[in-house]
Amino acid sequence: MTSPLLACRGLCYRYGALQAIADLDFDLMAGEMHALIGPNGAGKTTFVNLLSGELPPDAGKILLDGKDITRAPMHERVAAGIVRSYQIPQLFPRLSALENVALALPARRRHRYVFWRKASTDLASLEEAEAWLDRVGLAEQVGLPAAMLSHGERRRLELAMTLASGARLLLLDEPLAGLSAEESAQMANLIAALKEARTVLFIEHDLDHVFRLAHRITVLVEGRCLASGDPDSIRAHREVRRAYLGEWA
Amino acid sequence: MKRLPHLLLPVALGLFATTVPWWLAWLEQDYYLGLATRIVIYALAATSLNLLIGFSGMVGFGHAAFFGGAAYLSAYLTQYGWYSAWVAWPLSLAFTGVLATIIGLFSLRTRGVHFIMITLAFAQMIHYAIVAWPAAGGDDGLPLVQRSSLPPLDLADDRQLYWLALALTGAVLLALSYLARTPLGHAWIGIRENERRMAALGFPVLPMKLACFVVSSLIAGLAGILLVQQTGMASPTHLSWTTSGQLLVMALIGGAQRITGGVKGALILLLAEEWLAHLSAYPHFWIGLLLLALAFRGELARTILGEKGR
Numbered sequence: 001m002t003s004p005l006l007a008c009r010g011l012c013y014r015y016g017a018l019q020a021i022a023d024l025d026f027d028l029m030a031g032e033m034h035a036l037i038g039p040n041g042a043g044k045t046t047f048v049n050l051l052s053g054e055l056p057p058d059a060g061k062i063l064l065d066g067k068d069i070t071r072a073p074m075h076e077r078v079a080a081g082i083v084r085s086y087q088i089p090q091l092f093p094r095l096s097a098l099e100n101v102a103l104a105l106p107a108r109r110r111h112r113y114v115f116w117r118k119a120s121t122d123l124a125s126l127e128e129a130e131a132w133l134d135r136v137g138l139a140e141q142v143g144l145p146a147a148m149l150s151h152g153e154r155r156r157l158e159l160a161m162t163l164a165s166g167a168r169l170l171l172l173d174e175p176l177a178g179l180s181a182e183e184s185a186q187m188a189n190l191i192a193a194l195k196e197a198r199t200v201l202f203i204e205h206d207l208d209h210v211f212r213l214a215h216r217i218t219v220l221v222e223g224r225c226l227a228s229g230d231p232d233s234i235r236a237h238r239e240v241r242r243a244y245l246g247e248w249a
Numbered sequence: 250m251k252r253l254p255h256l257l258l259p260v261a262l263g264l265f266a267t268t269v270p271w272w273l274a275w276l277e278q279d280y281y282l283g284l285a286t287r288i289v290i291y292a293l294a295a296t297s298l299n300l301l302i303g304f305s306g307m308v309g310f311g312h313a314a315f316f317g318g319a320a321y322l323s324a325y326l327t328q329y330g331w332y333s334a335w336v337a338w339p340l341s342l343a344f345t346g347v348l349a350t351i352i353g354l355f356s357l358r359t360r361g362v363h364f365i366m367i368t369l370a371f372a373q374m375i376h377y378a379i380v381a382w383p384a385a386g387g388d389d390g391l392p393l394v395q396r397s398s399l400p401p402l403d404l405a406d407d408r409q410l411y412w413l414a415l416a417l418t419g420a421v422l423l424a425l426s427y428l429a430r431t432p433l434g435h436a437w438i439g440i441r442e443n444e445r446r447m448a449a450l451g452f453p454v455l456p457m458k459l460a461c462f463v464v465s466s467l468i469a470g471l472a473g474i475l476l477v478q479q480t481g482m483a484s485p486t487h488l489s490w491t492t493s494g495q496l497l498v499m500a501l502i503g504g505a506q507r508i509t510g511g512v513k514g515a516l517i518l519l520l521a522e523e524w525l526a527h528l529s530a531y532p533h534f535w536i537g538l539l540l541l542a543l544a545f546r547g548e549l550a551r552t553i554l555g556e557k558g559r
């Protein structure tokens with residue numbers, strides 16, 4: 001058996017009196033498309049915050065490739081290949097779509113202290129950023145400030161930035177939230193196209209998309225893992241059906 | 250060829266500013282050369298805040314510490330015969346840089362109002378520490394024994410001091426407008442626009458903000474050093490929170506996020522001060538009114554003209 005790319009052991013996080021993540025164990029295999037589902041307030045975003053380093057866990061361990069990254073700052077995790085996206089798109093509102101993506105490129109991270117030559121001389125980076133925008137269908141919006149984009153376009157820009165970061169492990173927090181049926185289908189296709197190339201943990205409520213996209217599904221309820229397994233076993237899981245799927249079925 | 254009109258205004262202004270000493274001589278108003286020098290120096294000091302606010306979105310309310318700190322140290326060094334600018338100025342700047350690093354490490358963990366308050370608190374501490382220090386002359390301030398020697402220039406000549414200040418201010422403005430287009434400038438602007446996202450994209454936000462803070466402080470320090478050359482005195486006012494406030498007002502009224510904002514602000518404020526001091530016994534009342542008008546100019550235009558404004 002191969003060892004997981006990402007592993008969590010006994011992860012805990014509380015907001016004051018509220019135990020948002022409770023003694024969570026979790027494994028993510030390389031190349032896997034893993035869906036995280038659960039009712040609102042289950043702790044899904046909090047979990048992503050712990051994995052990306054935005055919040056420090058109260059207890060437990062996070063291992064990437066067997067290396068302990070529990071206390072590693074965010075930029076070290078990005079350098080190690082973990083990048084997240086946000087449930088509410090976090091963009092640079094007054095910068096162009098192109099510049100939003102360009103800032104996400106590994107080249108910009110590496111050259112962050114370069115003050116002696118203009119960013120515009122790095123044509124390869126600009127082309128790369130444009131290619132990512134093209135990939136998510138924003139080729140026409142390259143020059144528009146992010147603030148002028150529609151909700152659906154912002155979501156796609158958010159994804160383009162996450163992809164452009166070059167991360168091997170993507171944490172996508174509700175990439176389909178607030179999209180129309182048609183836009184959701186497009187976005188789901190973009191995510192499906194990442195299979196094999198990247199390891200993905202994504203949060204999603206629409207079970208049709210979840211069952212179609214995911215290799216494996218973890219059900220989170222009140223900060224605990226209720227069930228984890230392939231789509232068929234989750235569909236068949238009695239407790240999940242009763243406690244959770246029932247709400248939608 | 251779209252860039253041409255773009256360049257026209259700065260080039261014309263630069264030419265005018267360079268020739269000011271001759272205009273004043275021609276008008277037999279050499280007295281105003283001192284004012285012109287102060288405007289240029291305050292423009293440089295205010296520009297340091299435009300860098301801080303415009304690039305990484307931090308509103309510093311303690312820049313008097315760097316402005317005055319460098320001013321005091323450069324004056325202090327002349328007491329011991331350190332007249333060479335090549336030695337005394339870099340030393341004063343190095344001190345400012347160390348001070349800014351320490352203050353930055355503490356204050357950059359906070360944002361918004363907290364950042365404003367903590368930079369103010371540090372500046373006040375430095376103000377009182379220096380004024381309480383006997384060697385710094387207390388409330389009287391510290392006189393400059395003589396202007397620095399900076400061959401081949403002769404800074405004892407008021408015109409040469411003016412030109413030096415102008416050249417340094419111009420160089421800083423050009424450097425900053427270039428910086429805005431470099432990867433570092435883009436990263437700082439990213440931090441201003443969305444710090445959280447920059448962290449999520451793998452930028453070590455804190456050290457990058459510290460770098461911006463230190464560079465900004467060095468510019469303020471350079472302005473302080475130049476001011477002492479002009480006034481012949483490092484005074485507690487240079488360290489006072491009113492100086493921090495004045496610099497902030499200059500940076501803000503000229504347009505905080507514009508690189509040239511501080512230049513505009515220093516011109517408006519210092520010229521208004523000079524002019525109103527002649528007109529009225531209460532210049533500060535009128536300056537206050539002017540600031541209000543500038544702060545609410547959008548609103549004001551709408552109220553008076555009944556337009557939608559902007």
Ligand SMILES: Nc1ncnc2c1ncn2[C@@H]1O[C@H](COP(=O)(O)OP(=O)(O)O)[C@@H](O)[C@H]1O
Nearest residue numbers: 015018020038039040041042043044045046047
């Ligand atoms: N910053 C916060 N402060 C206090 N409570 C929070 C905070 N963020 C989230 N919570 C609470 O933690 C629980 C988990 O939230 P979250 O991780 O956002 O859930 P999900 O993403 O699954 O909807 C919820 O009950 C939520 O109200």
Ligand SMILES: [Mg+2]
Nearest residue numbers: 044045046087
């Ligand atoms: Mg959430």
